[in-house]
Amino acid sequence: MGQASNDLSAAIEAMLEAVAQNEELKRGLRMATTAAGVSEVAAKAGVPIDPAALVRHYAQRLLDASDATAIHNFDLCGWDAGELSWTMKNWKF
Numbered sequence: 001m002g003q004a005s006n007d008l009s010a011a012i013e014a015m016l017e018a019v020a021q022n023e024e025l026k027r028g029l030r031m032a033t034t035a036a037g038v039s040e041v042a043a044k045a046g047v048p049i050d051p052a053a054l055v056r057h058y059a060q061r062l063l064d065a066s067d068a069t070a071i072h073n074f075d076l077c078g079w080d081a082g083e084l085s086w087t088m089k090n091w092k093f
Contacts, residue, residue, distance in 0.1 A: 008057045011047050018045035 019025040019041065028041040035051035042049040062070045079087070 004053075005057060005060065008049070008053055011042070011049050012054075012057075015042040015045050015047040015049065018047065 019029050022045070025041055025045055028044065029038065032038045032041055035055045038054060039049050039051045062073060065073060
């Protein structure tokens with residue numbers, strides 16, 4: 001991973017630290033269901049995070065992980081089979 005990934009990891013950490021100190025931000029992050037929603041919370045925390053960069057960052061981390069780690073991290077997202085099927089059916093290629 002390059003410098004941009006390290007910078008984004010640091011930005012994500014900074015956002016999470018700010019969120020931990022602010023109940024409104026915590027609530028906002030819990031309610032965020034899109035990359036744009038997460039970016040909005042980050043902006044309120046004073047941390048600029050581009051939604052597309054955020055998505056690519058997490059996707060790249062899945063790709064770079066071992067099989068077991070990639071499966072574990074994907075499973076942490078909490079997808080149910082119906083939600084995953086609907087999502088994949090509606091993905092743009």
